Amino acid sequence: DQQVKQNSPSLSVQEGRISILNCDYTNSMFDYFLWYKKYPAEGPTFLISISSIKDKNEDGRFTVFLNKSAKHLSLHIVPSQPGDSAVYFCAASAQEYGNKLVFGAGTILRVKS
């Protein structure tokens, strides 16, 4: 049972344009959501998070939107840069589960210059 889904395995975007990465979840107990960026052979790097009491959180070029009724969140990167090329993971947690994170399968983002 895949509780967190990233349905797009890959995404290609031109430098300077917006990148939109999507994530859906099924477990309504999830109350905290995070996005991570990962390069090969390295650990995931935390990017941005959002609590279920909010619908938007912004940090520089990165913005996360949460639609609880649709059980959907998205990460917007504006403007996209070639250095953003990496695998992006969506993750979710629930207070009852402590710090256990449930990850999506990841989306490979390629930013073309």
Next chain:
Amino acid sequence: KAGVTQTPRYLIKTRGQQVTLSCSPISGHRSVSWYQQTPGQGLQFLFEYFSETQRNKGNFPGRFSGRQFSNSRSEMNVSTLELGDSALYLCASSLGPSGTEAFFGQGTRLTVV
């Protein structure tokens, strides 16, 4: 502030052997979680320790075990290694008991031959 440190970075073992991996969390962080990443399965949760107690456990066989020390450092052990245990093992540390950002180490690449 030092990040999450995992040792060793790379390890080669033969089937049937056992292995111990180490993780030093960020100073002040009391929660340590372990994840296994394989190409086919993505990031899978192994277990979480908080204040030396195991709080959550994923769906892995009993050959996978762990512990946390009073200084929050953690070890995970895999006994009777199988070829399928070859993976990147990632440790993540968090400050509080839940709903906080998890910061990952660079991982230990385990190869079982």
